[in-house]
Amino acid sequence: MVDEEYAAWVQTFTPGPETAVPERVARLAGGAALEPVWRNGIGGLTFRATEAGSIRYIKYAPRTLESSMEAEAERMRWAALFTPVPRVLTHGFDDEYEWLVTAALPGRSAVDPRWVERPGDAVRSIGAGLRALHDALPVEGCPFDWGVEGRVANAAARGIEVPSSLRTAPATDRLVVCHGDACAPNTLVGDDGSWSGHVDLGALGVADRWADIAVAAMSTEWNYGPGWSDALIAAYGVEPDRARLDYYRDLWNAT
Incomplete structure (x- = not known):
């Protein structure tokens, strides 16, 4: 940016x-x-x-x-x-x-001016932090859901009609407890450049991990400019899955 x-x-x-x-x-x-x-x-x-x-x-x-x-x-x-x-x-x-x-938690938002000036460090922290969140939160016993069916129903309750093409998700890659709003500002980064926590968890719930990865990757363009999406995905530790990225980005924008 x-x-x-x-x-x-x-x-x-x-x-x-x-x-x-x-x-x-x-x-x-x-x-x-x-x-x-x-x-x-x-x-x-x-x-x-x-x-x-x-x-x-x-x-x-x-x-x-x-x-x-x-x-x-x-x-x-x-x-x-x-x-x-x-x-x-x-x-x-x-x-x-x-x-x-x-x-308060330690650290600054990943969109603090300090990190906007260092986008490579910021996106690596966001990707690593998101992976750590997914690995730490147990799916078994989680009482919250962020699956596609629930998101579509929530949108309908608000008067939003989700296109039929988005009402069926791709086959699940890996179920995790998603953040639910994994945009860059919601990762905190410590002075050493490592993630230190997450905020704004109002939609946290079980879903395919790509529901979070897609939103986090998409938000890099808003906050740091083009070209950082794949760096975030690499820091998360997976290869880009273009079909799932496209689907979950479209679902986010539709709901």
């Missing part, structure tokens, strides 16, 4: 210091200093809350049918038994909004 494109991308998702702090967020923060750090496409906000050297993150967003922070909290509590993910401190909702407060 060239500097101008990256700046525009950051501007889209980074709220400015003038961002109003919702009353609920202020109450959750207590006396902590608040800094807005992320804005999503539906008006949700994430704030960093710092107090006496302790850092928390407060997510606050309108309720939607696509996912919920209650579901994310449940998934993080389960995943934390096996792999580094944020520790849930509290969560809740009212008629219109929901919120989730977590403890």
Whole structure:
């Protein structure tokens, strides 16, 4: 991604210091200093809350049918038994909004300017981190699903009709517990360049590993520019499967 494109991308998702702090967020923060750090496409906000050297993150967003922070909290509590993910401190909702407060993990997002300037290191960390996540989370006993049938049903509940060509998945390569939103920003990278954890786990569930690999590889172009997809797949430890990559990219874009 060239500097101008990256700046525009950051501007889209980074709220400015003038961002109003919702009353609920202020109450959750207590006396902590608040800094807005992320804005999503539906008006949700994430704030960093710092107090006496302790850092928390407060997510606050309108309720939607696509996912919920209650579901994310449940998934993080389960995943934390096996792999580094944020520790849930509290969560809740009212008629219109929901919120989730977590403890900070070490590391910076893989789209922090430091790593955008070092895309080779970033994509290797994302690929290796995704493989480690898949290897660590046990499919047997996982109570969550992210399979094609469930994703299509969720889309239908939101009024989205998925093309018939995407309603049947390719033969499964390997079932894993997928992240569910393996885009580059959701891998954290330590100062040594190795992955240090994963965030935003609201869709975590069992699916073919290519459902995650395809999204992670696709996101490299958004965040680092063309040409990094295969490097991420190599860091994951497999050869590119073009048919599965194409299918799961199309499914992601359709749902």
